[in-house]
Amino acid sequence: MTVSFLRRRVFTTDHRQLAILYLFLGLAAVIAGTLLSLLMRLHRTWPALALPFYGVLKPEDYLALVTMHGTLMVFFVLTIVPQSAFPNLVLPAQIGATRMAFPKLNAAAFWITLASFLTLLSAFFVPQGAPIAGWTSYPPFTEFAAAGPGQGAGMDLWIIAIALFCVAAEAASVNFLVTILRLRCSGMTFRRLPLTVWSWLVSSGLTVIAFSALLAAAAMLLTDRHFGTSFFLPSGEVLNGIVQRPGSGSPMLWLHLFWFFGHPEVYISILPGMGLASSLLANFTRRSVPAYGLMVVCTLLIGVLGLGVWGHHMFVSGMNPYAGTAFGLTTIAIAVPSSAEVLTWLAMLFRGRLQVASPLLFTLGFLSFFIAGGLTGPILAQPALDAYLHNTFFVVAHFHLVMAMAGVFSVFAGIYYWYPLLTGRLLNEMLGQIHFWISLVAAYGTFFPMHLAGLAGEPRHYAQLAGPVTTFANLLPVERGITWSAFLLAAAQIVFLMNILWSVRRCSHVDANPWRATTLEWSPILHPIVRNGPYVYGPTAAPQQDFLPQWATSEPRVRSS
Amino acid sequence: MNWLPPNGALDGVTLDHLLRWNLAVVFWLFVMSQALLVSALLWRLRRSTAGPTMVRPSKAFFIGELLVLLAVTGLYIAMDFTGHQLWAARREAGPAEHPVQVEVTGVQFQWYFRYPGADDAYGRIRPALVSAPNGNPLGLDPADPHSADDIVSSILTLPAGRPVDLRLRSQDVIHGLFIPGMRLKQDAIPGLIGHLQFTPTVPGDYVILCSQVCGLGHARMQARLRVLSQPDYDRWIASREKSLLADASGARP
Amino acid sequence: MPATFTRHQVETERRDTGYGGKPPVDRRPTGGGGGDENWDSRPSGRRGPREQLVRFRLAMFSGLAGDFVFFAVLVSAFFVRPSSGHISAADTFISDWHPLQAPPILWINTAILLLSTLTMETARRQLFHEIDVMEEWLGLGRPAVRRAAPWLIATIVLGLLFLAGQWIAWEQLSREGFFFSSNPNSHFFYLVTGTHAFHLIVGIGALLFALVAMFRFRKVELRQIAVDCTAWYWHAMGLFWIFLFALIVFFQ
Ligand code: HEA
């Protein structure tokens, strides 16, 4: 029995099972990342606090927490869940396929990801602990074990984990690409693809490119550390009094390579959420996505432009000022398609009638955060202003709103929406709404005040507010507020986990298509023939039916008024 | 926006001005869009019983969206343009005539400031000679005549009203020179020399921070910028030169 | 978790093979989608003999795209470093880049590798030679395989020759005192050529696999896929080498 269970549920090549495994992995990562962030918050506000079984956190411990928090959250939460778990869950179904193009490759990707995850976590348990260089790991700080605690074995493990993750992400993406391009069912033309599929197409393409760059960079860093190369190592290094071996590289090379990966990566983490938002808004307003073509073009544009803006993370790195100007322009350019999508979503809200349910609420939350965080983008995109704001909490506020919270809320939207696919039951609506409202308020309470701390000039990666020369003590009240609402925010997630566990058994069964949705993951037929677009909502010829699913056999007949 | 620390630099005035209107614009966009989201919810409650509205988006719909998009785009361009003028003035224009020259060196976890001295030339530096205990944290080469009159200080002292040209370098890892009061930030990258121009105007004390994670002492890596009036500054330099000479003669047997 | 997995049971039975019951032949030897009708309007799994092949090709190509970026990044280092070097004590900029005299044997290696792409391509085309494929498909014999095998073996030999040549090049350099870490240029050279050599070793593994596959696999389509994908991989490595070689010889 157990053996067959293992084969059916764990060592399987079935994409839905893999989706569940990915979800559990993401859940483990997000719980770890959240606990780390709470420790960070505690330390920022009560530096003298002694933790049970550990004692008072040292500054290097704080930096290790930040580094691991960022790495876990970016790679193992917001890349894995929207870009690996969700496609495995619904991608084949949404294009009318019954399987992935390369099930074994797909499964392999998961196991490599798991290996990468364990490698990363093991960094906590090696002598001197986890790396402290931040998730961007700028050399030469990452070149020498002597540069600080955690920069020895911990740093090596970090690099290896990242390299493994790159391989896994690319394997998964190759499979998605081929699946989307070749396994579409008959009639599923490109103009009939759901916007989620378009997003996965673009983000998978980005993954193949961006993660290859990171893989190469990681390999070079590793050879620098252990095989005497010096890609990122300049000469004349004096590290705590000792002259280091002369190198002839430049740390700038790493900055360029990392951000050439880093910026596409952040769009990889949000594009699926954007596609999902479009689909859900169409579903819960019972209206088509207006300007479907425009949305597709914007998604493609974001993908293409996303490859050309990395310099906006390097405005004050001493990069050529003219390059700064150029990257500022491309960054402004990429804000335009994003804004176009935002405006379309806002417009959609006022067509037809909102059906209020937790997936919709979380989609609205996604919108709210994406706008809130996105709007500070064009400010940061100005080199002149970024020269003051760079690496302050203003940036931390920016990306927690636009990436962390928007991303996490779209993950929630997806889980509330697709839960019936997994269990045949809906999540409890009341718990869902409680979860939503507390999370919404607490998230703003946590990340909005960070703008103010940033404007006051508080830098990132500061283990304590008080230094030898100055202190940010005047920010302490703000910091306290942030910490409290961070705890509230994390507590709200308990409601969500309870809801999941509770609903698996308790909630009542629902029929095959509970949201009266049009896309094929809800189709009762296995080999449908698609005759119409993905979002045909509105009164149809049929009396009771206000939508025309893609598996419908009749031509779309929608009254326009 | 009294959150910003008091500004003491020439460009700081422009920067604060820009930052304020950027924040204002963005804040109102934020409020408006959030209002739209909320009103969508409320609106729906009011007309929950009403029949379906527009099914196919009308032409006006697209034109409306396009106009708003154009407006927003215009806004971004305006932001970028105004911002770029400041950037060009600050970074794309070279150093001014006869700036006050200071070399800033980042070391885990210290900032050192070196004045070229009377000969206006920095003495040679040899990594091998670096040793803080022996009072030579930068590894100044005594063999080089230029290095004799170089003043090394842990406090950055500058005259008010004169353009300054900072020479930015790092000994070990990447540090970030951040002077909030001067609205100034640039990374100090080992192996590269950065240059940074600004003009302090308001005498007083300002904080110098490190904005690039550089190790366990990152948060402690702070220093003080003291902006003096020109005469006070001259007096300070003179006194430092004198003490240098004194040390030199004292060192001689 | 019943709802979906009941549904999933059904699928396992109806899981499509990806081969349409037709001989895997095509007018265009390297062609894509298949015959005259528009296969795309058919359900996936019924899109004709080449469906599976096209899938694997696509995967191979996107994988190679990633690999290309990987090499491009290594090369970008090549362009950053000559400009890098370091600022000497006296504020003068010292480049640590000592141009490296490419050992002449590299020219021979290049020729060998180019030759091997040709043999590989001939081998690949044999498996798409229409009449032979028909014959194999009808089970009357293995003319295509028999024709392709020698070319495949030739490719393997040439590949090994190339690797040996690279080894000799490294030997010569190290005798001249260019060790992996003696200066930036030399370890760049070793890293790039080394990485490329590693790719070729993988490629030779693939070739051996393809060779075995040709005789072991019962499905004509699978034999074609094995050889075809290996061929594209091999071609890509040839292409990458041309870039790297040009860099090493001309751009320093
Ligand atoms: C996805 C990205 C993500 C997420 C979700 C978060 C979540 C949080 N982060 Fe994080 N953070 C980063 C990405 C993220 N962060 C990055 C990249 C950095 C920079 C690191 C560096 O500089 O190196 C950073 C840095 C950072 C700092 C700056 C530290 C410093 O520089 O000094 C702080 C400080 O307060 C902070 C706090 C928090 C808090 C309180 C949360 C709380 O919101 C946590 C609450 C948790 C949730 C709301 C998520 C719950 C989600 C689920 C339960 C879904 C699970 C479901 C499935 C997976 C199936 N973070």
Ligand code: HEA
């Ligand atoms: C999902 C992730 C994500 C997304 C989508 C974005 C989106 C954007 N980001 Fe962000 N960014 C990050 C994740 C993300 N960012 C992270 C993680 C970092 C820090 C990394 C680190 O240092 O650790 C960062 C840092 C960062 C910087 C560097 C800051 C610094 O370090 O100094 C910059 C600078 O240009 C920038 C710019 C932008 C811009 C212009 C957008 C634009 O795409 C935004 C577009 C969206 C909008 C402009 C909103 C549109 C809304 C409207 C138009 C409303 C209309 C209103 C009405 C009609 C009423 N980001």
Ligand code: CUA
């Ligand atoms: Cu020096 Cu941070």
Ligand SMILES: [Cu+2]
């Ligand atoms: Cu970016």
